[in-house]
Amino acid sequence: MTYQHALVNYLETYRKKHRLTIDAFIEDVTSQRSYYRYIELTQDLPMDVLLAFTSKYDFDLKELLDFLSDTPDVEFYLAKIRRFKRLKRHQYIDSYVHTIKDYVTEDQEYFLQSMLRDEDPLTCFQQYFKTDLIDELIQRYESGKHQPLILEYMIDLGATYLLENELVLLKKVTDFLDTIRKQSSDRYLDYPATLFLAHIHKENKQLMINFMLSHISLHLFFNDQESFKSYIEKMNLQFQLDFPSFFIEIIVKNFT
Amino acid sequence: MTTENWLYDIETLRIERKINQALFLKEIVSDRQYRRYLNGESTPTLTIFLKLLERLNYTLPTFLTYLETKKMKHNQQFDQLRFAMIDFDYTTSKVLIKDIKSMQLSNDQIETLRLYETLIDFYEKLGQNEQLDKTRVENILNETNVLSLLNHTYYSSSTFSLVNLLMNKIFNLLDQEKQQRFLSFYLDFIEDRKFVLDGDTLENKQMVYSYYVSAIYGRSYISEAETKKGGQLIKDAILLTKETLMSYNLMALNYLNSSMCYLHHLNEDAKKSLFYTFMSVFGTGNSEGILPSFKLAFSQVTTSQVILKDFKDELKRHLEKDTYYQEEVLSYNDLSTCAG
Numbered sequence: 001m002t003y004q005h006a007l008v009n010y011l012e013t014y015r016k017k018h019r020l021t022i023d024a025f026i027e028d029v030t031s032q033r034s035y036y037r038y039i040e041l042t043q044d045l046p047m048d049v050l051l052a053f054t055s056k057y058d059f060d061l062k063e064l065l066d067f068l069s070d071t072p073d074v075e076f077y078l079a080k081i082r083r084f085k086r087l088k089r090h091q092y093i094d095s096y097v098h099t100i101k102d103y104v105t106e107d108q109e110y111f112l113q114s115m116l117r118d119e120d121p122l123t124c125f126q127q128y129f130k131t132d133l134i135d136e137l138i139q140r141y142e143s144g145k146h147q148p149l150i151l152e153y154m155i156d157l158g159a160t161y162l163l164e165n166e167l168v169l170l171k172k173v174t175d176f177l178d179t180i181r182k183q184s185s186d187r188y189l190d191y192p193a194t195l196f197l198a199h200i201h202k203e204n205k206q207l208m209i210n211f212m213l214s215h216i217s218l219h220l221f222f223n224d225q226e227s228f229k230s231y232i233e234k235m236n237l238q239f240q241l242d243f244p245s246f247f248i249e250i251i252v253k254n255f256t
Numbered sequence: 257m258t259t260e261n262w263l264y265d266i267e268t269l270r271i272e273r274k275i276n277q278a279l280f281l282k283e284i285v286s287d288r289q290y291r292r293y294l295n296g297e298s299t300p301t302l303t304i305f306l307k308l309l310e311r312l313n314y315t316l317p318t319f320l321t322y323l324e325t326k327k328m329k330h331n332q333q334f335d336q337l338r339f340a341m342i343d344f345d346y347t348t349s350k351v352l353i354k355d356i357k358s359m360q361l362s363n364d365q366i367e368t369l370r371l372y373e374t375l376i377d378f379y380e381k382l383g384q385n386e387q388l389d390k391t392r393v394e395n396i397l398n399e400t401n402v403l404s405l406l407n408h409t410y411y412s413s414s415t416f417s418l419v420n421l422l423m424n425k426i427f428n429l430l431d432q433e434k435q436q437r438f439l440s441f442y443l444d445f446i447e448d449r450k451f452v453l454d455g456d457t458l459e460n461k462q463m464v465y466s467y468y469v470s471a472i473y474g475r476s477y478i479s480e481a482e483t484k485k486g487g488q489l490i491k492d493a494i495l496l497t498k499e500t501l502m503s504y505n506l507m508a509l510n511y512l513n514s515s516m517c518y519l520h521h522l523n524e525d526a527k528k529s530l531f532y533t534f535m536s537v538f539g540t541g542n543s544e545g546i547l548p549s550f551k552l553a554f555s556q557v558t559t560s561q562v563i564l565k566d567f568k569d570e571l572k573r574h575l576e577k578d579t580y581y582q583e584e585v586l587s588y589n590d591l592s593t594c595a596g
Contacts, residue, residue, distance in 0.1 A: 004302055017409060044301035047262075058412065073317075083501075092499050144314075144322025183335040188501040190539065210541060217538035220574075220581050221503055227578035244571055251534060251567050254547040255560040 008039045011053060029053055074100045074108055079148035081115060083188065086155075088225050122160060125153040132157070134172045141176075151180065155192045162199060171200050191218040198239075208239070209246055216243055260296040262305075265323065267294060269312050280311055334365060337372065342421065342504075345545035346376045371400060375425055393429045396422070403434065406441045411452050413460075420467055427474045435475050442468035459500045465493035466505050473512050487516070494585050507536035511550065518557040523566075528584065530554075530563065531570035 015025045026035045029052040037043035053059070077096045084092050097112070104112060107128060114124040126132045129146070134157070141150045154173050161170035174196040181189035198211035212235065219231050236243055270280050281290050284307045285300070292298040300308070309319050337352040353369060361369070378392055397403055402422050405415060423438050430438070444450040445464040452460045472478060472486040494509050514529030537546045554563055573579070 007302075014410065044303045046299045046301050047305050048299040050302060058415065059410075089498065142325055144318050144320075144325050147321065147325075179332070182339070183332060186501075187503040187539075190503070190541070194541065213538050213543075214541040217535040218503060220532070220535050221497070221506060221539070222501065224580055224582055227580060228574045229576070229578055232575065244575060247534075247538065247571060248568060250538075250543055250547070252564060254543075254551060255564050 004038070004045050005041060007045065007050065008041070012039060014057065029056060072099050072103055074103050074105075075146055075149045078108060078112060078115075079152045081112070082121065082149075082152040082156075085115060085118070085121075086152075087222060121156045125149075125156065129153065134169065134176070138176055151177075151186075151189070155189075158192060158196050162196060167200065170196060174200055188222060190214060191222045194218070209241070209243075212239065212241075212243060213246055213250075260294070262319075262323075263293050263300070263308075265319075266308055266312065273312070275311070280308075284308060284311070333359075334368075340545075341372055341375070343540060343542050343545055344379075344549050345542055346379060348545070349376060374399065375421075379425070389429055393426050396426060397434075403437065406437055409450055411450065413452055416452050416460075416463075420463070423467060423471065427471060432475070432477075435471070439468070439471045442471055456500070458496065459502060462493050462496045462500050462502055462505055465489045465496070466508055469493065469512055470508060473516060483516075486512075491585070495582075498582055503536050503539050507533055507540070507546075510536065511553065515554065515557045518554075518562075526558075527566035527570050530566050531574070532581070534567060 011025075015022070022032055022035060026032060030038075030049045034043065034049075038045045038049070077100045081093050081096050084090070084096075093116075097116070100108075100112075111124055111128040114127070115121065122132070128149075129137065129140075131137065134154075137150050137153060141147055154177055158170060158173040158177065161167075161173060174193065177189060177193040178197060181193050194211045194215035198208045198215060201207045201211065216228075216232055216235060219226075220228050223231070232243055270277070277287065277290075281287060285293075285304055289298065293300050306316060309316060312319075314322065333352055333356055337349055337356060340346075340348040340352060349372060353373060356365075356369065374396060378389075378396065381392075382389060400418075400422060402419060405419055408415075411419075419441070427435060427438060441450070442464055445452070445460075446468060469486045469489050472482050478486070490509050490513050493505065494513075497503070497506055497509075510529040510533040514526050514533055517523070517526035517529060533550065534543075534547075537543050537550065540546060551560070
């Protein structure tokens with residue numbers, strides 16, 4: 001189905017559902033004769049007419065197109081697969097694979113199979129994007145392409161730089177993730193970002209504690225593999241602090 | 257949003273990528289016609305527009321994502337403000353509003369700022385005069401036209417979010433008939449009579465469940481059937497977060513579960529949910545901004561002493577024993593025992 005076909009189908013369904021006559025529906029947008037030609041696909045829909053409809057009926061065009069699209073957003077699902085692999089919530093992965101299996105390109109198929117075989121995620125990403133340069137990845141993100149997948153790549157890069165104590169590179173990744181998470185409703189991003197931020201701000205104790213309290217709390221919800229008890233013991237040891245006492249301090253302050 | 261602006265973006269991308277114009281337009285449209293498009297003297301058809309995008313290796317959705325990302329960079333502060341409003345962080349909101357006012361804004365943004373200021377003012381004066389509160393709620397309803405928004409069938413996520421934000425802030429002060437309209441609004445999504453067009457279907461489902469449950473438990477009168485249904489939906493919505501990863505919803509859902517359990521003296525479940533409510537508050541990184549609202553909310557169902565003791569006990573339990581959230585959720589009481 002072409003865009004025009006999908007769009008006019010949508011417009012017609014909307015019109016009928018709202019019991020609008022064609023005249024009322026197209027008022028101030030186009031002529032009746034032209035409208036019939038668009039819905040019969042005998043005339044191309046001009047862009048300004050399309051935009052006039054979306055504006056008149058308060059449709060967001062991107063949302064509308066996503067809704068109408070028959071094809072799944074393959075990279076969105078690949079990113080979800082990587083995320084749920086990381087979270088070890090394997091039960092969802094099969095359905096994502098099933099959703100995209102008929103639509104993947106050769107490169108995507110290779111990336112998917114490597115991930116499913118639990119190969120090193122950074123190698124999978126590097127082969128797919130042909131780069132591991134942070135600036136280049138940010139530039140691609142800003143161009144509007146590969147966004148969900150680049151986010152997951154950045155999270156994996158950050159975790160690696162943290163492990164290798166590459167603080168300059170970690171800061172670059174963290175700055176990017178911190179900006180994106182503030183503009184996003186994707187709250188999972190807070191989980192890795194707050195850990196990276198805590199390490200970068202180790203010198204500023206109060207700031208570091210705030211990031212760690214956030215990170216440790218999110219660990220409860222985002223990690224099914226390692227218990228809260230075991231994780232908090234590890235973090236207490238790593239930072240030489242008693243994080244539970246800070247939780248209590250804040251609750252006591254607010255509830256007495 | 258105009259075609260001319262979009263063509264200007266296409267032309268900018270072409271120049272940035274150093275693509276020769278003749279090559280770019282070859283077999284799509286003439287140079288002359290393209291100039292007419294750029295000058296706004298003529299409009300391309302959808303087919304031509306899509307072909308031009310294809311030459312730049314864009315589809316319409318990826319091109320729109322590119323435009324959104326570009327816009328987002330300019331609107332970073334505006335997004336921060338939106339999240340501060342959702343978090344009830346009015347101190348930060350006021351600072352951001354002051355900064356944003358010095359920027360060049362669209363009419364929509366000016367309208368939104370005005371709405372945010374009204375809501376902040378409303379909250380700061382809330383409780384001083386009951387009659388005045390009701391009048392101001394009526395004013396907000398009139399200014400935002402939110403009740404007529406409830407009658408649509410299809411919603412963009414931004415419109416849906418606006419309804420949710422307003423519902424959250426003013427619901428308790430609405431009369432029974434208007435509260436019922438909000439309840440029906442959410443029920444229509446659950447029963448597939450209304451639709452959110454964009455975004456992740458599962459996330460939308462979770463939001464609808466959460467807001468429906470908030471709306472049920474936000475009223476003074478709750479029937480037995482509603483208590484049962486609300487309780488089941490709370491549990492369903494919490495379980496959905498395993499896939500949606502929406503930690504903010506966990507905060508609201510656990511609060512609802514906890515307060516309903518305190519109200520019905522199901523103390524074991526109440527303190528479990530209380531702990532998870534507070535941990536999701538910590539997760540936001542803005543505990544100082546959010547906890548005062550919970551102090552007020554929990555004061556309806558229990559005392560500060562109980563809250564302090566229950567939180568400490570639960571923290572101790574989690575520090576002494578290996579616990580896993582999703583496993584604990586499965587054994588949550590679904591509130592059906594509260595019915596009746």
